[in-house]
Amino acid sequence: MLTTQDIRIVKSTVPLLEAGGTAITDHFYQRMFNHNPELQDIFNMSNQHTGRQKLALFEAIAAYAKNIDNIAVLKHAVERIANKHTSFHIQPKDYDIVGHHLIETLRELLPEQFTEEVESAWTKAYGVLANVFIDREEQLYQDRENSKGGWRGKRAFAVVDKIQESELVTSFVFEPVDQQAVMDYQPGQYIGIELKPNTSNHIEIRQYSLSTAANGKQYRISVKREQGQIQGLMSNYLHDHIQVGDLLDLHPPAGDFYFIDKQQPVVLISAGVGVTPMQAILDTLVAQGYQQQVSYLHACENAKQHSFNSHTQSICQQHGWQHFTWYNQGVPAGDTLGENIAIGFMDFSQVSLPLSQGDFYLCGPLAFMDFAKQQLLNLDVSEERIHYEVFGPHANL
DSSP: OOOHHHHHHHHHTHHHHHHHTHHHHHHHHHHHHHHOGGGGGTSOHHHHHHSHHHHHHHHHHHHHHHTTTOGGGGHHHHHHHHHHHHTTTOOHHHHHHHHHHHHHHHHHHOTTTOOHHHHHHHHHHHHHHHHHHHHHHHHHHHHHHHSTTOOSSOEEEEEEEEEEOSSSEEEEEEEETTOOOOOOOOTTOEEEEEEOOTTOSSOEEEEEEBOSOOOSSOEEEEEEOOSSTTTTHHHHHHHHHOOTTOEEEEEEEEOSOOOOOOSSOEEEEEEGGGHHHHHHHHHHHHHHTOOSOEEEEEEESOGGGOTTHHHHHHHHHHHTOEEEEEESSOOOTTOOOOTTEEESSOOGGGSOOOTTTOEEEEESOHHHHHHHHHHHHHTTOOGGGEEEEOSSSOOOO
């Protein structure tokens, strides 16, 4: 139980954390992986190289310290991170390891300031936060295990189809080896894929958005081939080596970003491979016979990288839904633009949107989502009606 004194002490260390910045998390991860190298089979080491995981951890620690007397304001971040943890099958013992290395990191980097009093307060504070995550994650594990077709941990699946969707995106369709039912999911959620590529020294776990409506029998993901040896390790391995008939392990569907039916207009906004959860939402709206207006807005580099274009156009034309695309690179010489295609950055002034009553779902690169969200805010769309999914470590727009 945290006392008033504990809270005061933890909050007083915020300036020290901010002054230390990501040097704290650099030291933490180096220390933890040196002492517990087995955790490299859980953590996304590509995100370690890019620095995104280190930044996310630092921001989470600082946010917790600042709001330790009002954890409720971190509810959405906790939910998003807890869901992500379940797709790595994080266990309570992992929190003990992380907590030990966090405290030792603070002791080693702040030897003068990290007094016994500060250590005691931070140890208790970490324990409170760890229990928040442990309790929520156990609830998620139980809910999924008890769902029809659900399970806990990993489950063996076979690739039953591999489909080229565009120049860089390929879909993979999975069915369970045990031939039993698979649990449904909310459109917009993702699934954890676990395998050991021959191009990596570690077991790799990645999360990929499910890219079509749930059917109780199969799962489909659609993966962009990422450029770069480090960041594209898993995506390139899937594209180049995984074929129909191959087996790999899946963790149950997870994620706090998904369509919520409020029976009001829906606007789906994506860029690049951010199109994948939007396909799941779009297909679900069709299956439900959704009666409200739907707008489907997408941005990508060019026509060759425009995934699911024919499928999306067909659905939108059939239902009278708005469909508009922006190409960043234009069109080849001699080609003409369609009436629902523009060149340049996504511009909401070019389309008619339900600004006062619609729900807006965003997915794509962080810079794109920041750009799109700011446009919506400038058009007086209330923030609670803007929902977004971040690929990779947690981040706020």
